[in-house]
Amino acid sequence: MNSTINSLLVIVLMLNLFVLGTSRLRTIIRVVAAQGALLGLAPLLMHEHLSLPSAGLSLAAIALKAIVIPAMLFRALREAQIKREVEPLIGFIPSMLLGALATGFAMVFAAHLPLADQHTAPLVVPASLATVLAGFILLTTRFKAISQVIGYLVLENGIFIFGLLLVESMPLVVEMGVLLDLFVAIFVICIIVNHINRAFSSLDTRLLAELKE
Amino acid sequence: MAYALILGPVLLAAIALAFPSNRWRPWLIPAAGVGHAGGVACVLWRPELAMVSGWFVLDPPGRLVLATISGLFLVCSFYTVGYLRYRQERSNRMFCASMISLLGMMTLVAWSHHLGLMWVAVEATALLAAPLIYFNHTPRSIEATWKYLLVGSIGIALALLGSFFLGYSLLHAGLESSLTFDHLLREAPNLSKPWLHAGFVLLLVGYGTKMGLAPMHTWKPDAYGEAPGVVGALFAGGVTSCAFLAILRVYHVCLAAHEGAYTGRLLIFIGLFSMAVAGVFMVGQRDFKRMLAYSSVEHMGILVLGLGIGGPAVFGTLLHMVNNAACKGVLFLSAGNIHRAYGGKTTDVVSGALRRLPLSGALFMAGFLAIIGSPPFGPFVSEFMIFNAAFGQGRFVAGGLFLFFLLLVFIGMGATVLAVVQGRASAAARATAYRDGWLTGLPLVLLMALVLMLGLYIPGPLKTLLTDATHFLEVTP
Numbered sequence: 001m002n003s004t005i006n007s008l009l010v011i012v013l014m015l016n017l018f019v020l021g022t023s024r025l026r027t028i029i030r031v032v033a034a035q036g037a038l039l040g041l042a043p044l045l046m047h048e049h050l051s052l053p054s055a056g057l058s059l060a061a062i063a064l065k066a067i068v069i070p071a072m073l074f075r076a077l078r079e080a081q082i083k084r085e086v087e088p089l090i091g092f093i094p095s096m097l098l099g100a101l102a103t104g105f106a107m108v109f110a111a112h113l114p115l116a117d118q119h120t121a122p123l124v125v126p127a128s129l130a131t132v133l134a135g136f137i138l139l140t141t142r143f144k145a146i147s148q149v150i151g152y153l154v155l156e157n158g159i160f161i162f163g164l165l166l167v168e169s170m171p172l173v174v175e176m177g178v179l180l181d182l183f184v185a186i187f188v189i190c191i192i193v194n195h196i197n198r199a200f201s202s203l204d205t206r207l208l209a210e211l212k213e
Numbered sequence: 214m215a216y217a218l219i220l221g222p223v224l225l226a227a228i229a230l231a232f233p234s235n236r237w238r239p240w241l242i243p244a245a246g247v248g249h250a251g252g253v254a255c256v257l258w259r260p261e262l263a264m265v266s267g268w269f270v271l272d273p274p275g276r277l278v279l280a281t282i283s284g285l286f287l288v289c290s291f292y293t294v295g296y297l298r299y300r301q302e303r304s305n306r307m308f309c310a311s312m313i314s315l316l317g318m319m320t321l322v323a324w325s326h327h328l329g330l331m332w333v334a335v336e337a338t339a340l341l342a343a344p345l346i347y348f349n350h351t352p353r354s355i356e357a358t359w360k361y362l363l364v365g366s367i368g369i370a371l372a373l374l375g376s377f378f379l380g381y382s383l384l385h386a387g388l389e390s391s392l393t394f395d396h397l398l399r400e401a402p403n404l405s406k407p408w409l410h411a412g413f414v415l416l417l418v419g420y421g422t423k424m425g426l427a428p429m430h431t432w433k434p435d436a437y438g439e440a441p442g443v444v445g446a447l448f449a450g451g452v453t454s455c456a457f458l459a460i461l462r463v464y465h466v467c468l469a470a471h472e473g474a475y476t477g478r479l480l481i482f483i484g485l486f487s488m489a490v491a492g493v494f495m496v497g498q499r500d501f502k503r504m505l506a507y508s509s510v511e512h513m514g515i516l517v518l519g520l521g522i523g524g525p526a527v528f529g530t531l532l533h534m535v536n537n538a539a540c541k542g543v544l545f546l547s548a549g550n551i552h553r554a555y556g557g558k559t560t561d562v563v564s565g566a567l568r569r570l571p572l573s574g575a576l577f578m579a580g581f582l583a584i585i586g587s588p589p590f591g592p593f594v595s596e597f598m599i600f601n602a603a604f605g606q607g608r609f610v611a612g613g614l615f616l617f618f619l620l621l622v623f624i625g626m627g628a629t630v631l632a633v634v635q636g637r638a639s640a641a642a643r644a645t646a647y648r649d650g651w652l653t654g655l656p657l658v659l660l661m662a663l664v665l666m667l668g669l670y671i672p673g674p675l676k677t678l679l680t681d682a683t684h685f686l687e688v689t690p
Contacts, residue, residue: 159370178373
């Protein structure tokens with residue numbers, strides 16, 4: 001079981017780097033959807049026996065992260081008629097390298113956080129932190145509003161990975177609440193993205209620079 | 214009672230969504246406010262009504278926050294009716310619905326006794342705030358909403374990670390992993406320390422973003438600057454108090470885990486840093502709504518600073534939360550009136566508010582005097598308590614810096630406020646339709662009277678609430 005989880009997390013980490021190094025937004029959304037689907041499977045693999053909470057969580061996560069949210073993003077993309085990220089603050093290859101560096105840092109940092117006895121999958125914590133950091137890199141270095149939403153999604157995926165450790169102990173209602181909030185957040189953000197597009201005829205957040213000191 | 218006070222507003226919000234008349238819809242907000250305040254009064258009067266179940270417990274700090282937000286909302290709700298009368302050109306459907314359900318979600322924060330549930334509630338308040346900031350539908354308000362949503366979502370995501378870390382600190386210690394606060398408090402001494410430390414930092418950053426502590430405050434001037442004044446009042450007094458309550462509860466767990474020294478250092482640092490940043494950005498600030506946002510950053514800094522000093526400062530800190538809510542209500546509502554009357558919110562176009570709007574201008578001035586901590590108003594008392602406790606505990610550097618930053622803020626804020634209220638109003642400003650009326654005037658007078666009263670004496674019921682909450686935070690099971 002643990003080897004399955006670990007190899008799954010390795011794929012997730014590689015997808016992070018891929019997202020950081022790609023400029024085509026459609027590809028990025030597909031990759032993030034794939035990442036969401038993989039993570040949706042993870043609760044099922046965490047434990048020997050199939051339990052109701054993990055099955056429910058898995059189903060909800062796949063539905064939202066792999067289907068509904070990517071569909072919303074695709075729609076926003078179609079309406080805005082953009083294909084690529086503009087030249088980001090940090091280039092694609094450098095941000096990929098930065099992502100690799102962040103992954104290394106996450107490994108080192110996670111080594112300081114002790115794991116409980118029943119959790120023997122050693123990659124969960126570093127993978128979670130690395131994914132959160134990859135999300136941060138996307139959020140801070142990209143200029144298109146849609147790329148930033150994707151960054152937020154990657155960040156949430158990172159937190160979801162950590163949540164795997166708590167699947168059995170967190171009540172299902174809370175997990176569902178978390179997923180629902182995530183969904184609504186993305187939904188609201190997409191509406192605002194739509195309004196940005198209409199008001200500024202662009203999704204370039206550099207245009208949003210009137211409010212400052 | 215808990216369910217009624219949480220779900221009642223949500224139900225009323227649904228009615229507001231379906232309500233056809235743009236003219237009469239805003240009256241649903243005072244209806245929600247009056248009903249809610251009545252319910253809260255019942256709960257405070259007879260605490261046995263409040264108890265529900267393991268996840269819904271109204272602890273003493275929650276009771277204090279609930280009373281604060283309910284009172285503030287009640288006053289703001291009548292103002293909103295007056296305000297929306299001037300904005301009949303725009304549909305207020307989403308605005309009314311969001312504002313009413315915001316009340317329900319703030320109540321849920323106060324009532325939730327479960328780390329995860331509390332997170333869900335705080336996140337809900339964050340999302341409901343977006344349509345309120347976006348009310349004006351201008352490019353500037355889009356920009357503000359976008360920045361708010363992005364920074365706020367990241368913050369709240371970090372708070373979730375922090376909640377997970379805290380949950381894992383139970384699991385790692387081999388304890389039953391229930392995330393209710395009484396369980397966390399009971400098991401606090403046994404929690405796994407590395408996870409607790411990391412979790413506290415993440416929760417402080419996460420909920421601190423919601424409070425608007427520096428350096429996570431960047432959304433605040435934009436959002437408060439572009440949102441209608443009444444939204445600023447509800448945020449600066451209500452939503453931030455809810456986020457502070459979240460930090461308060463986590464701090465309590467750390468205190469019970471004998472980690473007071475660790476959390477204290479962090480809180481004092483971040484508190485003083487917020488005050489410093491606010492002070493620096495207030496100097497030369499021409500936009501008076503942005504100035505109020507920085508003032509909010511400053512006062513959030515004072516709250517966590519007081520918490521960090523701990524011990525005798527806690528009573529003052531909780532009192533300051535109430536004072537801040539009332540003061541920010543006066544300031545944002547009067548600033549909203551001035552904004553409306555002049556059609557602008559920078560000192561380039563606004564001057565002579567005392568003549569153009571005698572009531573709002575005077576209350577803006579009085580609110581300013583109160584918030585900078587001059588006697589005989591409430592904030593003077595609470596700030597003095599915090600200051601006194603800092604020196605009493607031998608924290609001379611923190612106490613000294615606290616005073617210095619208060620002075621800095623006084624200078625920065627004073628220049629802007631005086632420019633707004635003094636001088637002569639331009640002809641263009643005199644020609645606008647807005648005049649102070651009952652609905653947009655009386656709420657301010659009431660809040661200002663409250664601020665003055667809190668400076669002179671603290672009424673018995675409030676004192677009980679404050680001492681209960683202080684004792685609750687001191688006692689570690």
